[in-house]
Amino acid sequence: MFVYLAIMLFLPVAAMLTKSLTIGPAEFWRIATSPLALSTYDVTFTTSLIAALIDGIFGLLIAWVLVRYDFPLKKLVDASIDLPFALPTAVAGLTLATVYSEKGWIGSLLASLGIKIAFTRLGVGIAMMFISLPFVVRTVQPVLMQMEQETEEAAWSMGASSWQTFWRVLLPPLFPAVLTGVALGFSRAVGEYGSTVIISSNTPFKDLIAPILIFQRLEQYDYAGATVIGMVLLIVSLMMLLVINFIQVWGKRYD
Amino acid sequence: MTDRLKSLTAKSNLPFPSIVQSRSWVQIILISIALLFLSLVLYIPAINVFYQAFHKGLGPFLHNLSEPNFQYAIKMTVGLAAIAVPLNTVFGLCTAWALARKRFPGRTLLLSIIDLPFAISPVVAGLMIVLLYGRNGWFGPFLQERGIQIVFAFPAMMLATAFVSMPFVAREVIPVLEEEGFDQEEAAYTLGANSWQTFWRVTVPNIRWGLLYGILLTNARAMGEFGAVSVVSGNIAGKTQSLPLFVEEAYKGYETEAAYSAAVLLALLAVVTLVLKEILERRVKC
Numbered sequence: 001m002f003v004y005l006a007i008m009l010f011l012p013v014a015a016m017l018t019k020s021l022t023i024g025p026a027e028f029w030r031i032a033t034s035p036l037a038l039s040t041y042d043v044t045f046t047t048s049l050i051a052a053l054i055d056g057i058f059g060l061l062i063a064w065v066l067v068r069y070d071f072p073l074k075k076l077v078d079a080s081i082d083l084p085f086a087l088p089t090a091v092a093g094l095t096l097a098t099v100y101s102e103k104g105w106i107g108s109l110l111a112s113l114g115i116k117i118a119f120t121r122l123g124v125g126i127a128m129m130f131i132s133l134p135f136v137v138r139t140v141q142p143v144l145m146q147m148e149q150e151t152e153e154a155a156w157s158m159g160a161s162s163w164q165t166f167w168r169v170l171l172p173p174l175f176p177a178v179l180t181g182v183a184l185g186f187s188r189a190v191g192e193y194g195s196t197v198i199i200s201s202n203t204p205f206k207d208l209i210a211p212i213l214i215f216q217r218l219e220q221y222d223y224a225g226a227t228v229i230g231m232v233l234l235i236v237s238l239m240m241l242l243v244i245n246f247i248q249v250w251g252k253r254y255d
Numbered sequence: 256m257t258d259r260l261k262s263l264t265a266k267s268n269l270p271f272p273s274i275v276q277s278r279s280w281v282q283i284i285l286i287s288i289a290l291l292f293l294s295l296v297l298y299i300p301a302i303n304v305f306y307q308a309f310h311k312g313l314g315p316f317l318h319n320l321s322e323p324n325f326q327y328a329i330k331m332t333v334g335l336a337a338i339a340v341p342l343n344t345v346f347g348l349c350t351a352w353a354l355a356r357k358r359f360p361g362r363t364l365l366l367s368i369i370d371l372p373f374a375i376s377p378v379v380a381g382l383m384i385v386l387l388y389g390r391n392g393w394f395g396p397f398l399q400e401r402g403i404q405i406v407f408a409f410p411a412m413m414l415a416t417a418f419v420s421m422p423f424v425a426r427e428v429i430p431v432l433e434e435e436g437f438d439q440e441e442a443a444y445t446l447g448a449n450s451w452q453t454f455w456r457v458t459v460p461n462i463r464w465g466l467l468y469g470i471l472l473t474n475a476r477a478m479g480e481f482g483a484v485s486v487v488s489g490n491i492a493g494k495t496q497s498l499p500l501f502v503e504e505a506y507k508g509y510e511t512e513a514a515y516s517a518a519v520l521l522a523l524l525a526v527v528t529l530v531l532k533e534i535l536e537r538r539v540k541c
Contacts (some may be wrong), residue, residue, distance in 0.1 A: 089479065
């Protein structure tokens with residue numbers, strides 16, 4: 001088991017670390033903060049964050065509707081939430097690019113309003129929303145199931161409005177779960193490649209994201225360039241793991 | 256919820272009906288918003304895959320299915336999964352067993368380490384493999400001397416696939432093992448079973464649904480992986496092209512029909528995965 005782990009996981013990580021060490025700090029910093037690299041961080045991280053936050057709001061709503069209300073085909077809707085986990089990302093990218101293109105089912109409606117989605121940053125955002133949605137729903141759902149409806153009913157019967165009940169009674173215990181879901185979705189979106197490479201036009205300084213820049217650097221046999229940007233992404237993913245662990249510990253205070 | 260309130264109001268004549276009314280309106284609005292969002296992001300794109308693949312009938316699909324590169328890509332994807340899934344199943348079982356049953360230094364650390372492949376971007380995973388086995392990589396000179404090609408060939412694609420789908424089995428099996436506890440295994444030992452017998456006759460039957468669930472997820476990921484495989488494969492049609500890579504290349508080459516023929520196969524895989532998942536989830540809960 002340790003041998004497998006060593007060959008499959010430690011060795012590759014070590015190879016990347018040593019490669020980045022041979023580059024030297026000055027050169028590393030120069031590549032990591034080159035204007036093109038900076039613009040890809042901006043596109044990657046800002047878009048991922050916005051996509052994850054939108055998923056946070058709608059994911060909470062979807063989880064709420066699935067746990068608390070009854071409606072036709074609810075079981076089917078519930079099962080379909082995992083679709084982004086099961087559907088290969090290349091397929092997701094392909095179909096999103098079609099549907100949101102200027103001739104697509106949804107894209108053509110928006111095109112008449114002058115909004116272009118496919119092959120812009122908006123498209124990248126939609127792809128990121130697609131792949132990170134299940135993270136939010138699936139983290140919030142079990143917490144919501146465990147919460148007792150009696151607490152809300154008590155708040156109501158004591159005269160709280162629905163709004164107050166939501167903000168004061170419902171949201172506080174749900175908040176860590178939503179935050180965990182958003183963080184998980186964010187880190188997934190940051191690393192996403194398959195769907196984003198297809199829906200993006202991959203234009204530098206416009207909608208080129210960091211994983212695609214790594215890929216392009218590798219295609220040009222620029223291993224140093226690829227490694228540096230790869231390290232930046234790796235560090236961000238490790239930080240996100242820490243943040244997620246921290247949120248979970250912090251959320252336990254409600255247990 | 257509403258029914259309970261209604262029965263309450265019927266009994267006690269409290270001024271609830273107005274609240275009930277507004278609640279049901281809120282319900283309908285919230286359900287509609289949720290479904291609208293899901294339609295825009297999930298359902299319409301999902302339906303579109305099937306529509307694009309079959310809107311001209313089965314003809315184009317069957318035609319594409321007979322293309323040699325397409326068939327090769329299917330074989331490649333099945334081949335990758337056929338190696339990566341058993342490897343990761345054995346690894347996942349061993350890891351889960353060690354983590355759930357043994358106490359050793361670094362156990363908690365290992366628990367977070369096995370999740371690493373999920374946190375690492377697939378492209379970065381692919382990059383690592385290139386840095387390890389590529390021409391200028393650690394093992395590059397050694398491999399070149401012996402004429403072994405790993406990067407831009409099947410072995411690297413296999414490594415990439417195994418990397419990204421590594422944690423699923425362990426993750427699904429650990430909680431089941433922890434819940435089962437030691438009792439039955441200890442009973443088997445005291446009755447004279449050796450560890451091998453105990454494992455196959457007691458442990459595996461107990462965790463079978465969790466295990467199958469993990470294998471299912473591993474398989475879905477292995478067959479669908481794009482980023483990591485794309486980096487290490489070189490994407491040569493008919494040689495190192497798996498089905499997801501075929502989708503992208505066909506799309507970029509304006510062969511949308513071929514792209515959707517491949518996409519619909521992968522989408523069917525996703526649907527089958529979800530259905531089996533649903534069935535297994537029910538078993539796990541029982």
